[in-house]
Amino acid sequence: MTPLAIHAGLMFDGTDLSGPTTVFVENGRITGVDTTGALPLDGVDLIDLGADTFLMPGLVDPHVHLGFDAGLDPVAAFIAADDAELLARMRTAADRALRAGITTVRDLGDRGYLALALSAESERRPAGGPEILAAGPPITTPGGHCHFMGGAAEGAIALRAAVRERHERGCAVVKIMLSGGNMTPGSPPPHESQYSSADLRVVVDEAHRLGLPVAAHAHGTQAIRDALAAGVDSIEHATFVTADGVDADPALLAAIAESDTFVSVTIGVVPGDSPLVLPPEVAKRVEAVHEALRTLYKLGARIVLGTDAGIMPVKPHDVLPYAIAQFTAEGPSPLEALTAATGLAARACGVSGRKGRIAVGADADLLAVTGNPLDDLDRLRDVQAVFRAGVRVR
Incomplete structure (x- = not known):
């Protein structure tokens, strides 16, 4: 299965905030997190959610x-x-x-x-x-x-x-x-x-x-x-x-x-x-x-x-x-x-190694919303994408 790359303009990893980020996913787990802002090259299926998207743990x-x-x-x-x-x-x-x-x-x-x-x-x-x-x-x-x-x-x-x-x-x-x-x-x-x-x-x-x-x-x-x-x-x-x-x-x-x-x-x-x-x-x-x-x-x-x-x-x-x-x-x-x-x-809940974070080894459970919810938490309801174990469900 071809690895998945999910790119967004902002990323909250469960603790800290970053700018443009690409999260790499394979077999339901996060295999890489690139915060340099560069889009990935060939060899992955890229989902570019856009510059105005905030990516965070589910x-x-x-x-x-x-x-x-x-x-x-x-x-x-x-x-x-x-x-x-x-x-x-x-x-x-x-x-x-x-x-x-x-x-x-x-x-x-x-x-x-x-x-x-x-x-x-x-x-x-x-x-x-x-x-x-x-x-x-x-x-x-x-x-x-x-x-x-x-x-x-x-x-x-x-x-x-x-x-x-x-x-x-x-x-x-x-x-x-x-x-x-x-x-x-x-x-x-x-x-x-x-x-x-x-x-x-x-x-x-x-x-x-x-x-x-x-x-x-x-x-x-x-x-x-x-x-x-x-x-x-x-x-x-x-x-x-x-x-x-x-x-x-x-x-x-x-x-x-x-x-x-x-x-x-x-x-x-x-x-x-x-x-x-x-x-x-x-x-x-x-x-x-x-x-x-x-x-x-x-x-x-x-x-x-x-x-x-x-x-x-x-x-x-x-x-x-x-x-x-x-x-x-x-x-x-x-x-x-x-x-x-x-x-x-x-x-x-005893699942901190797998859930609630964007990090290598964590489950690829992700939520993407439009805009920055740290400026307005109501943006959490403006859902752009949801991934569960790397599977996009919305």
Whole structure:
């Protein structure tokens, strides 16, 4: 197969910015990066994207739910669908993400390990969707948050068995619902912990023994505290909610920032003509949650942008470009926001050697947009080309 050369006027490699660049691709991997500005000679298939094109690594979303349809009642739709219907819906969601330049996603909750099946399909046919790093059904308590996904387990023996099952099936991460959530009728509220710190340590110790990272869904302040103490790899949401507000303890914020734990903040919505209507118990906490996020940023916490795509109409599976722009309202520069959705997000997902960067040996997952998004992050939605494992899909 003839090597491919992709030329653009600007290039962001996941860390730094360069001028005119040619990226060489063979067998799905990047084999060379030439920043001299010269166009390649014979022996390659050249795609010249033009001087006004910004080439960058494909985006990485560390927190999605491909099985949720971003409808008015995604839980009901999820439960009502049989496995074939759900898998078809997940394929559509994956395609939508990929066409937006999101070339890697971490699916943090499915049913029946369907995301693993879809991941295998994507590896056989890269143009079919992003690389999917699947968690399988999230570990939760009986009747707990997202119990309808089939991952209920309690007690040390069952928890260890749940972790081992995910390892044996080939999951890339273990997801645990450490606190309650808003989406599951009858389950504990977000501020309440579902597992004790001892139970959490069982899951973390077993997962790490097997070489798997742990992503902990944690809204409540105590759940976040327990997650940090147990050594989870990422804290998902991190909203610091209590029964009647938000308690972002400064000492806890500082400890998170000083740790190696990633904070996956599930921000990002598609703006609409009508304002987003939140439940009253959520709306009253919004500003305090954002203040905690701004403090985490100022302290230097490792923040990445997991969007929770699929859970509501304003969070479709291509919402990440909006999240990147919206993240700058919390303090980061456009370059920092872009890094949070590429190089840093790849590190959070454990794939930094292959994803989120343009470098020799990395996967040829690339996004090209018109103009420089560091001047205007809305340009991330002006997609000119998307490559997945060297295959052009748009």
